[in-house]
Amino acid sequence: MKRHKHEDHVQFTNQLTSAEMGKLWAAYQGNTMGKCVLSYFLRHLEDAEIKKVVEGAVDLTNTFIRDIKRIFDEVEFPLPIGFTEEDVNLEAPRLFYDEFYLHYLRYLAKAGTSIYSAATPIMTRKDTRDFFVESLKKTTKLMTDVHDVLAVKGALGNDPAAPSPAGIDFVNRQSFLHGYFGEVRPLHGMEVAHLYDNLHNDITSKALILGFSQGARNRKVTKFLNRGRKINVSHIDKFTNKLKKDNIAAPGLLDHLVTPSTVPPFSDKLMVFHKIDMFSMKIRNYANGASLNGRKDIGALYARCLLDVSLYVEDGANIMIDNGWMEQPPIMIDRDQLSSYR
Numbered sequence: 001m002k003r004h005k006h007e008d009h010v011q012f013t014n015q016l017t018s019a020e021m022g023k024l025w026a027a028y029q030g031n032t033m034g035k036c037v038l039s040y041f042l043r044h045l046e047d048a049e050i051k052k053v054v055e056g057a058v059d060l061t062n063t064f065i066r067d068i069k070r071i072f073d074e075v076e077f078p079l080p081i082g083f084t085e086e087d088v089n090l091e092a093p094r095l096f097y098d099e100f101y102l103h104y105l106r107y108l109a110k111a112g113t114s115i116y117s118a119a120t121p122i123m124t125r126k127d128t129r130d131f132f133v134e135s136l137k138k139t140t141k142l143m144t145d146v147h148d149v150l151a152v153k154g155a156l157g158n159d160p161a162a163p164s165p166a167g168i169d170f171v172n173r174q175s176f177l178h179g180y181f182g183e184v185r186p187l188h189g190m191e192v193a194h195l196y197d198n199l200h201n202d203i204t205s206k207a208l209i210l211g212f213s214q215g216a217r218n219r220k221v222t223k224f225l226n227r228g229r230k231i232n233v234s235h236i237d238k239f240t241n242k243l244k245k246d247n248i249a250a251p252g253l254l255d256h257l258v259t260p261s262t263v264p265p266f267s268d269k270l271m272v273f274h275k276i277d278m279f280s281m282k283i284r285n286y287a288n289g290a291s292l293n294g295r296k297d298i299g300a301l302y303a304r305c306l307l308d309v310s311l312y313v314e315d316g317a318n319i320m321i322d323n324g325w326m327e328q329p330p331i332m333i334d335r336d337q338l339s340s341y342r
Contacts, residue, residue, distance in 0.1 A: 016075055020128045021330045023119040025080060027135070028068045029327070030115070030277065032082030033270060034108060035061040040265045041101050044094035049152065053145050054101055057108070060138055067131050074127075080327055083270055092265035095211045100257035102150050107204045109143035110197075111281050112136075157251040159196035162189055184295070187246050191298060194289030199239050199251055201285060205278050206232035207254040212271045215264030221272055224319055228275050231308050238301055269325040276316040282309045 016024070038058045045051040072079055096104075116136035123129035150156040187195070206229060213225040240250040266274075283306060290302035320326035 014075055016071075016077065016128070017124060018330070018332065019119075019122040020125055021077070023115070023123070023132070024068050024071060024128065025329055027064065027115065027119075028072075028080050029082050029273075030111070031061045031064045031068070032080075032084070033087075033274060033277070035065065036083050036085075036088040036266065036270060037104075037274070040088050040090055040092070041096070041104075043090050044096075045098060045101070047098045049149050050098050050101055053105060053142075053149055056145065057105055057142055060142060063138075064135055067135075071127055071131065082327075083273075087267040087270040089263075089265050092215075092263045093261045094259055095215070095261050095263075095265055096207075096259065097257045099153060099155055100207060100254060102146055102153070102155065103200075103204045103254055103257075104208065105146045106143065106150070107201060107278070107281075109139055109146060110201070111277070112139040113143065114281065114284060157200065159192055160248055162192070184297075187242070187248070188294060190292045191289075191295065192243070192246075192248065194285070194292060195239050195242055195298075196251065198282070198285055198289060199236060199243075201278075201282065202232050202236050202239070203251060203254055205275075205282075206236065207258055208278070209275060210255060211258045211261075212266070212275070214258075214260070214262045215266075216268055216271060217264065218268045218323075220319055220322075221268045224272060224316060225275065227315075228279070228312060231279075231312055235305050235308070238305070242298065242301065269320070269323070272316050272319050272325070276313050276320070279309045279313050279316070283313070 035058065038054055038061065041054055042051070042058060045054060069079060071077075113136060116132050116139060119132045120129065120136060123132055147156060209225050209229045209232065213222060213229065216222040216225055236250075236253075243250050264271075286302045286306050286309065290299055290306075293299050293302070317326065
């Protein structure tokens with residue numbers, strides 16, 4: 001039967017592009033994981049202001065999961081497994097104290113805005129574009145709410161204020177780029193901002209991984225988590241030392257917000273995936289910090305840290321594969337394999 005051009009056009013426009021497919025798939029994985037973690041947090045919350053913010057975050061994950069399911073159903077895309085109630089034990093004892101949930105949500109909101117803002121410009125299908133635009137808007141609102149509550153609790157940990165310049169000036173010496181020998185200028189505003197932002201991420205990551213490692217059951221997973229904690233410690237020390245050389249105080253650790261519980265609230269699969277996700281975010285943030293940096297020593301520091309993180313993410317992926325935990329993301333057609341059947 002002869003096909004009409006209109007039918008071919010409808011069939012084509014109903015398909016997801018590779019960008020839309022990949023970004024929606026990743027957003028589904030992340031939000032199903034976030035729902036498990038935040039639902040557990042809600043079981044152990046005493047502070048009313050913090051509870052309200054966490055409840056709002058859970059509602060967002062449910063909304064995002066529902067909207068992605070709707071798009072996938074419309075194009076007959078197989079729904080990923082992601083993370084389910086099997087990956088969380090809601091009855092497990094408290095693993096973190098209330099304040100930690102705010103710091104965790106700050107990380108979660110930053111990760112979300114990074115993913116959604118990167119996705120929005122490459123979406124061409126209206127419903128997927130609308131989804132990411134709306135997700136970015138709602139996640140930005142969540143970040144604002146988290147910052148407001150952190151400020152009320154006196155736990156915001158802002159980077160230091162800088163004096164306003166007396167006037168407009170221009171760089172007229174190559175020493176502006178130095179960082180090892182000779183005249184080394186003070187850090188400029190963007191360098192401080194990204195050192196601080198990366199410290200906040202690493203400090204939150206260290207506390208989370210500390211709690212995770214207390215309850216991991218698989219020996220390789222425990223080893224993987226402990227290695228991640230050592231990387232966090234190393235990077236926190238390196239970034240803190242850069243600030244100290246300019247007499248800038250670094251934000252404090254959050255380890256005191258982890259309880260001694262050894263009962264795991266989350267599956268080993270979720271914990272490994274979460275650390276892969278968190279360290280992948282470090283790759284984006286370290287690269288961003290390096291791109292806005294002007295000193296050679298800081299550029300080299302980010303390069304070393306990027307190598308640490310990249311190798312760690314790869315090792316985590318191998319653990320996921322070895323245990324049959326890693327869902328394969330959507331991939332393109334392997335033309336070479338198809339031609340080999342002849």
